[in-house]
Amino acid sequence: MISFIETHDILYKAQYGFRKSRSTQHAILDIVNSVQSDMDKGLFSCGIFIDLKKAFDTVNHDILSKQQHYGLRSIISEWFASYLSNCRQTIEISGTASEQQSIDCGGPQVSVLSPLQFLIYMNDIQFSFTKFSYFLFADDTNILYADKHLRSLKSLVNSELAKVYEWLTANGLALNIKKSNYFIFCPRRKVLIYKRKILLHDKAKQSQSSLECKDYVKYLGILLDKNLTFKNHIDHITIKISKTAGMISKLRDFLPKKYFYKFTIV
Secondary structure (H helix, E strand, O other), rough: HHHHHHHHOOOOOOEEOOOOOOOHHHHHHHHEEEEEEHHHHOEEEEEEOOOOOOHHHEOOOOHHHHHHHOOOOOOHHHHHHHHHOOOOOEEEEEEOOOOOOOEEEEEOOOOOOOHHHHHHHHHHHHHHHHOOEEEEEEOEEEEEEEEOHHHHHHHHHHHHHHHHEEEEEHHOEEEEOOEEEEEEEEOOOOOOOOOOEEEEEOOOEEEEOOOOOOEEEEEOOOEEEOOOOOHHHHHHHHHHHHHHHHHHHHHOOOOOOOOOOOOOOO
């Protein structure tokens, strides 16, 4: 399956999770390069960081049939259906078990197929909007859009984000509003006068929710700030190193010397 998917270039190019020769470093580098390129052009860049609720557990088995669109048909499609059908689960607490219930979402977490299924499930999110660039690491979703003016940036982001929300709803994926946020990357020669409000519109419930705007954001373990100086990340690492160095210093009189290494500073 992996060979077929890679040969036919099925997965979106900016999907970095669970793929050979791709890692979080590749995702971060591509995001930083994209933002830096926009900043060099004097553009504001809006980064939206989406968090999904129990993403792997909410993959709908019926909707997963979209894999046939990518050529996974016939025997392989039937095998998938057989693999996922008639799955049941029960919960046992203090020796008392609940009744068995059928599972129509998600897959066995220990299975090597579950991550691959999720990548296929998420793959067509790229077609839910036309203006955004997005970067995925499995269910960690980052969306970028750049514009010269903050007002037009806010207007288009709000409009396109509604389409993303519709796609998530149609595919049975729930957005964690409290953990989702956005961030404005600002060129060094420009000033971010005030923060624009980014909204998510739920047409079905006729409601809207506001995403929280961050001064800096943590994505795939890296702290990104508005000017890409990485000052917040450096400060964070410095504090962690300082704590560890202090701990080692206190232990040096109690541990045998063989556990210590001598470093020469050139």
